[in-house]
Amino acid sequence: MTAARSRKARRTVKTELIERLAAIVGDKGLILDRADMLAYLEEPRGLYHGAARCVVRPSTVDETAAVIRLCNDYRVAVVPQGGNTGLVGGQTPDESGEQVLLSLQRMNAIREIDVGSDTMTVEAGVTLARAQDAAASVDRYFPLSYASEGSATIGGALSTNAGGIHVLAYGSAGDFALGIEVALADGRILSGLSKLRKDNTGYHLTRLFIGAEGTLGVVTAATLKLFPSPRAHATAFVALDDPEKALEFLHLAKRELGPSLHAFELIPRIGVDLVLRSGVGARAPFSDHHPWHVLLETSVFDGTPPEETMFAMLSKALESGLARDAAVAASLDQRAAFWRIRELLPEAQKHEGGSIKHDVSLPLQKIPQFLAEAAAGVECCIPGARPVPFGHLGDGNIHYNVTQPPGADRDAFLSRRAELNEAVHAIVLLHGGSISAEHGVGRLKRELLEQVKDPVSLGVMRSIKSVLDPNFIMNPGKVLTAR
Amino acid sequence: MTAARSRKARRTVKTELIERLAAIVGDKGLILDRADMLAYLEEPRGLYHGAARCVVRPSTVDETAAVIRLCNDYRVAVVPQGGNTGLVGGQTPDESGEQVLLSLQRMNAIREIDVGSDTMTVEAGVTLARAQDAAASVDRYFPLSYASEGSATIGGALSTNAGGIHVLAYGSAGDFALGIEVALADGRILSGLSKLRKDNTGYHLTRLFIGAEGTLGVVTAATLKLFPSPRAHATAFVALDDPEKALEFLHLAKRELGPSLHAFELIPRIGVDLVLRSGVGARAPFSDHHPWHVLLETSVFDGTPPEETMFAMLSKALESGLARDAAVAASLDQRAAFWRIRELLPEAQKHEGGSIKHDVSLPLQKIPQFLAEAAAGVECCIPGARPVPFGHLGDGNIHYNVTQPPGADRDAFLSRRAELNEAVHAIVLLHGGSISAEHGVGRLKRELLEQVKDPVSLGVMRSIKSVLDPNFIMNPGKVLTAR
Numbered sequence: 001m002t003a004a005r006s007r008k009a010r011r012t013v014k015t016e017l018i019e020r021l022a023a024i025v026g027d028k029g030l031i032l033d034r035a036d037m038l039a040y041l042e043e044p045r046g047l048y049h050g051a052a053r054c055v056v057r058p059s060t061v062d063e064t065a066a067v068i069r070l071c072n073d074y075r076v077a078v079v080p081q082g083g084n085t086g087l088v089g090g091q092t093p094d095e096s097g098e099q100v101l102l103s104l105q106r107m108n109a110i111r112e113i114d115v116g117s118d119t120m121t122v123e124a125g126v127t128l129a130r131a132q133d134a135a136a137s138v139d140r141y142f143p144l145s146y147a148s149e150g151s152a153t154i155g156g157a158l159s160t161n162a163g164g165i166h167v168l169a170y171g172s173a174g175d176f177a178l179g180i181e182v183a184l185a186d187g188r189i190l191s192g193l194s195k196l197r198k199d200n201t202g203y204h205l206t207r208l209f210i211g212a213e214g215t216l217g218v219v220t221a222a223t224l225k226l227f228p229s230p231r232a233h234a235t236a237f238v239a240l241d242d243p244e245k246a247l248e249f250l251h252l253a254k255r256e257l258g259p260s261l262h263a264f265e266l267i268p269r270i271g272v273d274l275v276l277r278s279g280v281g282a283r284a285p286f287s288d289h290h291p292w293h294v295l296l297e298t299s300v301f302d303g304t305p306p307e308e309t310m311f312a313m314l315s316k317a318l319e320s321g322l323a324r325d326a327a328v329a330a331s332l333d334q335r336a337a338f339w340r341i342r343e344l345l346p347e348a349q350k351h352e353g354g355s356i357k358h359d360v361s362l363p364l365q366k367i368p369q370f371l372a373e374a375a376a377g378v379e380c381c382i383p384g385a386r387p388v389p390f391g392h393l394g395d396g397n398i399h400y401n402v403t404q405p406p407g408a409d410r411d412a413f414l415s416r417r418a419e420l421n422e423a424v425h426a427i428v429l430l431h432g433g434s435i436s437a438e439h440g441v442g443r444l445k446r447e448l449l450e451q452v453k454d455p456v457s458l459g460v461m462r463s464i465k466s467v468l469d470p471n472f473i474m475n476p477g478k479v480l481t482a483r
Numbered sequence: 484m485t486a487a488r489s490r491k492a493r494r495t496v497k498t499e500l501i502e503r504l505a506a507i508v509g510d511k512g513l514i515l516d517r518a519d520m521l522a523y524l525e526e527p528r529g530l531y532h533g534a535a536r537c538v539v540r541p542s543t544v545d546e547t548a549a550v551i552r553l554c555n556d557y558r559v560a561v562v563p564q565g566g567n568t569g570l571v572g573g574q575t576p577d578e579s580g581e582q583v584l585l586s587l588q589r590m591n592a593i594r595e596i597d598v599g600s601d602t603m604t605v606e607a608g609v610t611l612a613r614a615q616d617a618a619a620s621v622d623r624y625f626p627l628s629y630a631s632e633g634s635a636t637i638g639g640a641l642s643t644n645a646g647g648i649h650v651l652a653y654g655s656a657g658d659f660a661l662g663i664e665v666a667l668a669d670g671r672i673l674s675g676l677s678k679l680r681k682d683n684t685g686y687h688l689t690r691l692f693i694g695a696e697g698t699l700g701v702v703t704a705a706t707l708k709l710f711p712s713p714r715a716h717a718t719a720f721v722a723l724d725d726p727e728k729a730l731e732f733l734h735l736a737k738r739e740l741g742p743s744l745h746a747f748e749l750i751p752r753i754g755v756d757l758v759l760r761s762g763v764g765a766r767a768p769f770s771d772h773h774p775w776h777v778l779l780e781t782s783v784f785d786g787t788p789p790e791e792t793m794f795a796m797l798s799k800a801l802e803s804g805l806a807r808d809a810a811v812a813a814s815l816d817q818r819a820a821f822w823r824i825r826e827l828l829p830e831a832q833k834h835e836g837g838s839i840k841h842d843v844s845l846p847l848q849k850i851p852q853f854l855a856e857a858a859a860g861v862e863c864c865i866p867g868a869r870p871v872p873f874g875h876l877g878d879g880n881i882h883y884n885v886t887q888p889p890g891a892d893r894d895a896f897l898s899r900r901a902e903l904n905e906a907v908h909a910i911v912l913l914h915g916g917s918i919s920a921e922h923g924v925g926r927l928k929r930e931l932l933e934q935v936k937d938p939v940s941l942g943v944m945r946s947i948k949s950v951l952d953p954n955f956i957m958n959p960g961k962v963l964t965a966r
Contacts, residue, residue, distance in 0.1 A: 114846065114848055116730070116734075116847060116848030117846040117847040117848040117849070117879075118734075118737075118847060119846065160683065161683050161687070163681055163683075167680070167681065169742065172681060174687070175658075184939070184943070188939045188942070189939065190937065190939045190940055190943060191937045191939065191940075192937065192940060194915070194917075195846035195847075195879075195915060196844045196845070196846065196879060196915075196916065196917050196920070197650070197844065197847075197878045197879050197880070198646055198650065198655060198844045198875075198878050198879065198880045198917070198920040198921050199844060199917040199919070199920060200643065200644050200646075200694055200917075200919045200920065200921055200922065200923045200924070201917055201918065201919050201924060201928075201932055201935075201936060202694075202924060202932060202936060202940065202941070202944050202962055202963075203691060203694065203695055203699075203943075203944045203947060203962075204644070204657070204690050204691065204693065204694050205940055205943055205944070207687045207690035207691070208686060208687065208690070208691055210687065211683055211685075211686065211687050212686055216686075228737045228738045228741060229738075230741065247599070251599075251601075254601075254711045255711045255712075255784065256784060256785055257784060257785065258711060258713065258742075258743060258782060258783075258784030258785070259652065259741075259742035259743060259782075259784075260741060260742060260743070260784075299741060299742075300741075301738065301739060301740060301741030301742075301743075302739055302740065302741070302792040302795060302796070303795060304787065304791075304792070308787075309785040309787070312785060312786060313785070361679045361680065361681045361682060362679070363597065363599075363600040363602065363678035363679065364599060364600040364601060364678075364680075365597055365599030365600040366600070392681075395680045395681050396600075396678075396679060396680050396681065397680070397681045432677070432678060432679075433679065434677075434679050434681070434682040434683075434684055435684065436682070436683045436684050437679070437681040437682060437683065438681050438683055439683065440683045441683070441684060441685060445684075449684055449685060452684075453684060453685060454673065454674045454675065456667070456671045456672060456673045456674065457673055457674075457675060457685065457688055458685070459671070460667075460673060460686075460688055460951065461685050461686045461688070463950045463951065464686060464947060464950065466950070467946045467947065467949070467950045468943065468946065479685055479686075480685075
């Protein structure tokens with residue numbers, strides 16, 4: 001065969017694949033126009049700009065499985081995508097234009113709410129916000145919550161085992177899934193939906209697909225746990241000297257508040273300052289300045305005044321010198337104002353120029369030491385750069401964001417990302433921490449994972465990948481580097 | 484080679500294996516005497532009587548891995564065992580006398596308690612009771628608790644994902660493991676110990692080995708979550724008309740008590756009667772007789788009087804007619820007396836003759852219907868047989884035990900086990916339930932699993948088994964039937 005004939009043969013095969021995909025999902029389910037595809041090819045941080053052969057949007061699990069089976073037959077890679085809110089490029093195809101982007105957004109039915117069993121079965125494309133509303137409509141609570149919840153989907157959340165602000169009491173996304181339905185790489189459908197809270201019949205396959213970022217199969221639906229709705233909340237903003245005291249305060253709060261403590265967020269002074277300075281209308285929680293803050297919240301279920309226990313605990317913290325000052329929200333408005341400071345923090349950083357980010361976790365006890373050493377490491381690496389470490393102290397998960405030195409050149413600062421990442425991650429690893437606490441690996445950290453992960457664990461991961469996706473078509477180049 | 488020479492060659496290989504095992508674990512670590520082996524070869528229910536080539540008792544993870552590697556080289560099956568308390572024969576070798584029993588009991592170090600990180604790293608052979616005590620010694624709480632906790636080990640609990648009486652608030656064994664160390668079938672050691680509450684770096688391998696019953700590798704150590712110690716408890720015994728009301732009462736209790744509700748156990752009238760009649764000195768919770776009971780308990784962390792919230796909730800249950808009567812324990816002694824009724828129930832059944840048992844779970848909403856249908860099924864199958872369904876209603880997990888008809892022949896009754904199992908399990912499956920909620924599959928339910936499990940799930944399980952244990956040496960014939 002001449003080169004020209006071979007090219008023509010390839011083109012024919014390509015046309016054939018598209019035709020067969022169209023036959024599965026119909027015209028509504030296929031996007032071929034480059035402009036229309038764009039929204040699926042850019043990820044929120046702008047680090048990756050993918051290309052795709054087409055965007056396929058199936059509306060049922062059978063269609064999804066048929067699409068994957070077909071792509072497997074053609075040895076064409078499939079990149080699954082939910083709400084396209086992931087922060088590590090896991091949902092973005094590579095630049096080749098050869099991959100098929102599989103959007104789960106049309107699989108968005110709430111299949112069943114079984115309030116008597118405290119479960120809800122939803123499809124992958126249902127957004128977190130819609131899942132929360134559906135639970136609330138039957139007087140139940142679905143606690144998975146994070147900034148992008150208006151767009152982020154259940155399928156994406158499960159595929160990345162997303163975290164958020166309620167992990168301390170309720171766990172990460174994977175902890176909500178009693179069972180899942182998965183379209184496998186060869187087109188088989190694993191029907192693992194289940195309303196059971198206990199089921200010891202064989203390997204825990206649900207958990208294998210959760211957090212696998214679509215590299216082993218595509219989560220198409222899940223049965224999720226529902227919880228009783230808290231009757232009220234008590235929310236406090238607390239000022240402290242240093243992270244050591246914040247950690248000690250965490251232990252006090254856990255001891256005194258028990259499992260009703262559902263959020264415990266660390267916020268440094270610079271974080272509060274940035275938010276106040278950004279002009280978004282946030283209010284200062286204290287008139288004085290303090291070096292560190294904690295925002296914490298409890299759920300109250302019985303009829304006792306919600307602030308009572310919180311006041312008692314805070315009194316102990318103040319009397320023992322653990323806390324410098326404390327404010328308890330006296331209204332829903334004040335509660336919202338406290339949370340606004342935490343929620344606007346990532347946005348406020350943008351006003352200060354470039355930011356280099358890390359999503360790390362550490363053993364709780366190591367957090368203060370990590371923060372001190374990382375600050376020194378940053379100063380050594382890029383003098384004047386400003387660490388803004390904030391986030392889920394209760395889970396040992398810090399978003400270690402570093403804002404550029406005031407007035408420095410943004411691009412020059414950002415060009416040193418790799419160097420700064422290495423310095424921060426080295427300290428994390430030294431203390432037994434993780435270089436991805438809740439955002440996943442995706443494309444961003446796949447090479448890093450190669451370097452830092454226990455080689456036997458990596459080997460087992462590759463073995464499992466090889467047997468569940470022998471043709472390496474499921475989101476190749478994410479989590480694991482290519483074969 | 485003649486048959487005689489071939490037999491001799493096999494004997495030589497056997498001797499060689501034993502010699503090499505002895506070289507790894509030393510004399511203290513090897514049991515060859517049949518009488519000394521006996522304690523490892525009988526399981527608690529007496530359903531299986533295994534034989535073994537030898538019992539190997541390594542004292543380190545390196546020894547454990549070396550033993551497994553050697554057995555893999557010789558293609559000799561390894562049966563891991565913890566406290567030998569399992570109820571499905573998972574820890575018992577077959578009758579061939581060819582398998583090696585690997586006891587983890589000498590791997591019993593508490594490697595580290597990191598109270599600041601709320602974690603504890605223990606080896607597989609540490610008993611649950613010792614783990615609980617170790618946590619208590621640093622003012623923390625390790626909630627995994629069930630009847631055999633004095634002998635049952637952490638390794639066994641994780642390998643079977645054991646449940647117990649606190650699952651409602653704290654989850655099953657697997658939910659406590661932040662990370663595990665595993666000796667794989669080829670002798671590699673997977674070093675997955677971790678103190679991190681969040682770590683999204685690749686596939687969740689920890690969860691794959693948990694509940695795999697030693698068929699994919701041997702759990703040698705785990706890092707476990709510790710919790711704050713409750714300051715007090717409120718414990719109530721409640722009388723109800725029927726399971727429908729018990730379920731409605733569960734929803735009321737969850738709504739009013741929130742996450743502090745950590746136990747919710749169903750006990751039928753016959754259960755209380757059997758315990759009182761057995762002469763173990765239990766006290767009747769009520770002077771009147773009632774058809775059904777619930778034993779429930781909350782943890783209290785703050786300084787409020789522990790009974791206050793319980794009283795308020797119970798008042799609502801009594802006023803609305805959900806409950807017939809309720810008693811709240813006024814002392815630790817009374818609390819113990821309430822629990823004694825629940826704990827002595829399985830023992831009390833023995834006084835009534837033979838008992839055929841089921842460990843099933845169902846969607847919460849289906850429990851009342853299941854109980855009605857199963858009672859009818861039992862009566863139809865063996866008239867006069869007495870269902871004693873009790874257990875973890877809060878988790879949808881019922882121990883559906885059936886006691887023989889009064890005065891009937893014990894062996895004749897027990898000979899109908901398969902028939903009765905089939906009748907009960909058919910109803911469970913009809914309602915989306917599980918035929919093994921917390922005891923696992925082991926040898927007892929491996930054929931049943933074949934019949935009832937989603938075939939794609941079974942296929943994926945076999946794929947994973949084939950790649951992690953290609954020679955099928957890890958606890959063969961447990962969970963999955965032989966190749």
